[in-house]
Amino acid sequence: MPNARLVEHNATQFKKSVVELAPGMWTAVGYAASTQHMIEGKSSLAIVDTSESTGAAKDVLSEFRKISDKPIERIIYTHSHRDHISGAEVFAEGRDIPILASSTFSSDLVDQDNNRPAPHDALNRRTVAQFGIGLTSQQRISLGCGPGERPMSGLGAGHIPPNQFIANDTEIDLDGVTARLIMAPGETADHMVVWFPKAKVLIPGDNWYHAFPNLYAIRGTPYRDFAAWADTLTLLADLKPEVLAPGHTQPVFGAKKINEVLTTTRDAILYVMHHTADGMNAGLSMDDIAASIQLPDHLADKPWLAEYYGKASWSARAFATGTLGWYDGNPTHLGTLSDKQRASHMAQLSGGIEALKQAAFETEDLQWRLELCDHLIALGEDVSLLKAEAMESLAEVEINATARNTYLWEAERLRKKGET
Ligand SMILES: [Zn+2]
Numbered sequence: 001m002p003n004a005r006l007v008e009h010n011a012t013q014f015k016k017s018v019v020e021l022a023p024g025m026w027t028a029v030g031y032a033a034s035t036q037h038m039i040e041g042k043s044s045l046a047i048v049d050t051s052e053s054t055g056a057a058k059d060v061l062s063e064f065r066k067i068s069d070k071p072i073e074r075i076i077y078t079h080s081h082r083d084h085i086s087g088a089e090v091f092a093e094g095r096d097i098p099i100l101a102s103s104t105f106s107s108d109l110v111d112q113d114n115n116r117p118a119p120h121d122a123l124n125r126r127t128v129a130q131f132g133i134g135l136t137s138q139q140r141i142s143l144g145c146g147p148g149e150r151p152m153s154g155l156g157a158g159h160i161p162p163n164q165f166i167a168n169d170t171e172i173d174l175d176g177v178t179a180r181l182i183m184a185p186g187e188t189a190d191h192m193v194v195w196f197p198k199a200k201v202l203i204p205g206d207n208w209y210h211a212f213p214n215l216y217a218i219r220g221t222p223y224r225d226f227a228a229w230a231d232t233l234t235l236l237a238d239l240k241p242e243v244l245a246p247g248h249t250q251p252v253f254g255a256k257k258i259n260e261v262l263t264t265t266r267d268a269i270l271y272v273m274h275h276t277a278d279g280m281n282a283g284l285s286m287d288d289i290a291a292s293i294q295l296p297d298h299l300a301d302k303p304w305l306a307e308y309y310g311k312a313s314w315s316a317r318a319f320a321t322g323t324l325g326w327y328d329g330n331p332t333h334l335g336t337l338s339d340k341q342r343a344s345h346m347a348q349l350s351g352g353i354e355a356l357k358q359a360a361f362e363t364e365d366l367q368w369r370l371e372l373c374d375h376l377i378a379l380g381e382d383v384s385l386l387k388a389e390a391m392e393s394l395a396e397v398e399i400n401a402t403a404r405n406t407y408l409w410e411a412e413r414l415r416k417k418g419e420t
Helices: 004-013 054-065 088-092 120-130 226-238 255-281 286-292 312-324 339-350 353-362 366-378 384-397 401-419
Strands: 017-022 025-029 036-040 045-048 072-076 099-102 164-166 170-174 177-183 192-196 201-203
Touching: 004 401, 025 054, 036 054, 036 177, 054 088, 072 088, 099 192, 120 401, 226 255, 226 312, 255 286, 255 312, 286 312, 339 353, 339 366, 353 366, 366 384, 384 401
Parallel strands: 045 072, 072 099, 099 164
Antiparallel strands: 017 025, 025 036, 036 045, 170 177, 177 192, 192 201
């Protein structure tokens, strides 16, 4: 049985719905990995974010068309992640319209120039694993940031590059609706949030959603600036929004509630920074820092800080490497043993490879079993099925959707390997 809280998060936060935020403003939730927003002006519409696929965008547009048949005259991207920019062609409906984004658009992405060395294959594999692409719907119960089940046709196919770049905070007129575009680095450096001062509606992009913030994505990301994200959450709370329509998960209503979700999320980020910096200052190892992180009770009890998407222990590792790099201050780590060398020593200590294998089968500590399996694999032993089973067991209790999907996706590959 999968983690019940993860199942419930998926059922409630990604329930398909078009929610009215305020008169003339709607958000579509649950149709795609991300949310899309429609703003109705006097004689035209504006769309904020466009989903990850033309398939999902078509579904959303047909829902929006039940509300208004006015032409879409403007698209705004909150940031450059593919799940927000890949359905634009559908909303543009073949017309050449303004597409607005921050002047730092794309700054977060791994080097796209294929002529230079970059770990594109690793990124692709890990992205596919994180989102459980190829898993069954029973396996992939959630993306953490979006529903487990969603249209996959035209994935990544409908992107239109922005044609108007915003360098500084700007007030714009969306056909009679005043909006403020605010530079707000957070989950990415290129975030631009949309604030409607009259209706007090805030579209924060991915700087807030109902899950622990993804300060590090296991698909692989450049360092996300923790301090900037925390500062942005203060800035957003200071706007005193009465409606919050995040880039993932359901909208939040009520000034008091919104202030609470934004400030506690900021405090959770600050807590990770404090915990990690204190540990580093005390000379602790990265493993000990990651193993000991635990949000304080007044944050741990907040449903929106549960680790459905981001994870505190991964965030601690990201903060450490993002600030001081990989060296943890322990000179032991200045030298290197290869996996095989280390595994040989482990086998020798254990009384041989068979003894190591027996320990891997016998231990009830699943993390330790995985580590022993890795030693055995480094020594050329086939323990694919044992490792696959351990990952599948971990997946069942895991609250984090990206960890669950990755465990199951990698387990499938090992099972196939074990069969050949
Ligand atoms: Zn997103």
